[in-house]
Amino acid sequence: MKMLITQCKVEIIRILRNPYYVFWSLFMPILFYTLFTKIFNTGIGNQEEWQAHYLMSMTVFSVMGTSIMTLGIRLVEERAKGWSMFMRITPLSDSVYFISKMAGQTFIHVFSIVIIFLAGAIINGVKLSAVEWISSGSWILAASLPFLAIGTLIGNMKKVDTASGISNILYLGFAITGGLWMPIDILPEFIQNITTYLPAYNYGNGAWLLVKGELPEWSNVVILAAYLAVFMILSIYIRKKQEAAVG
């Protein structure tokens, strides 16, 4: 138990001290939020609704980033540097290691959500009911699973450079095509046509609906679950294949 708690603590400290996390998952979302709700005039009619909507976009953007980038790149790094091999000689079991990684990651997600929500409340005085705050926060936390699966998929890569390159492209690609940076109506038509099938849109849409007092659509849940399944199966398949190649 002491082992698990220490391990979790260490995982959390490591993420908090990671400059990429602080930049992409805290600084950038809050900066964008300030820019697009305070500084540029977006010409969107209902300001209050836009401020709540964009707060969700940015929180989703933040947590998605931590899931894909922090987890994936860290896994590759740990393997490339021989660290994961070294851990295998210690009495720390794989399950404790995995659980503490996930628990640490979850803690960080909650932390990011709280910070960005607070930023929204302070910068724009966004007012939501307690149910809306909690339900949208919970949605963002729970629906990050498919992105964590993408993270572990990236975690199978051999080189840190490839992993960070690909995760960056995915991350920004998802954010733009999912309408997280700007409303979907502004995007080119061909993106609008496919966006509802892409993971980031469905992730964001759940939160957008919740702050309007509605429930996420079934399609959001189903599509995200499908992505989760696909990424997990792929990740496990690749892992098995790599193990076979080594053994």
Place this chain on the structure above:
Amino acid sequence: METIITLNGVTKKFKEMKAVDDVTLTIQKGEIVAILGPNGAGKTTTIMMMLGLLQQSSGTVTLFGSPPKEKKVRERIGTMLQEVSVIDALTVREILQLFRSYYPKSLSIHELVTLTGLNEEDMKKRADKLSGGQKRRLSFALALAGDPDLLFFDEPTVGMDISSRRKFWNTVKELQNKGKTVVFTTHYLQEADDAADRIILFQKGKVIADGTPAQIKSKLSRQSVSFVPGQNALSFEELRSIPAVTEVYQKGDRCYLVSENSDIVVAEIFNRKLDVKDILVESGRLDEAFEQLTAQEGADVIENVNNAV
């Protein structure tokens, strides 16, 4: 004597290449054992199998009577591997605390600091910001964190300066006095000789010699008997006929008889009352013999060593 490590007919194949070929050995409690051999002799592969990080193709490996992957075994071993860079974003103190939490009994931070020569300044540093030497010390401290009964060091002194080396081996001796067993790999005969009380010599995946440093050295060394031939000097052919002589050559005015057993040669010289003077018995330089052994061309020397064993 308590047996700590047992390898029984252990072979490891990579594709069709045998990296380790039918190795059988046991290591007893309290021994400091050097696994000596050139690069590619199978030293690291053997250590990896002892640690359960590589699965042997055939044979059995047991540590404390159990397979190395078992948790109760892991709780009793400590390891320093080659080129393991340490976990990032944590300070030395945090990493040591983390590792101490893995083991049922652990050494205090204070003990780890004294044993490894880390200082207070290093403790506050981020592990990834440490210099090469400091990293080695940290990695030594991590190996000791769980107060292990058995320690593995893979090329431990690579990148250490002379004083760190001395400090390191002194600590290892201290650990031995506390009843710890130590296994390390090296490709320096000198280091194995200085630090170990037993040397297991590896060549091409096989154990070619196993004994105390003195035994290994005598197996490796080529002795020669030399003299200045007198008036009635013998021909080379006649000299070669002396038992135990393997090679005869002349250098300057001296004639050299190379042999594995200089005693016999000297006795023969007197028995036959050869016309020689100024007899000298020399042992060939060890490091040369070792280099020869470990070089590709040294295949015949290996044969000789094998025969001698």
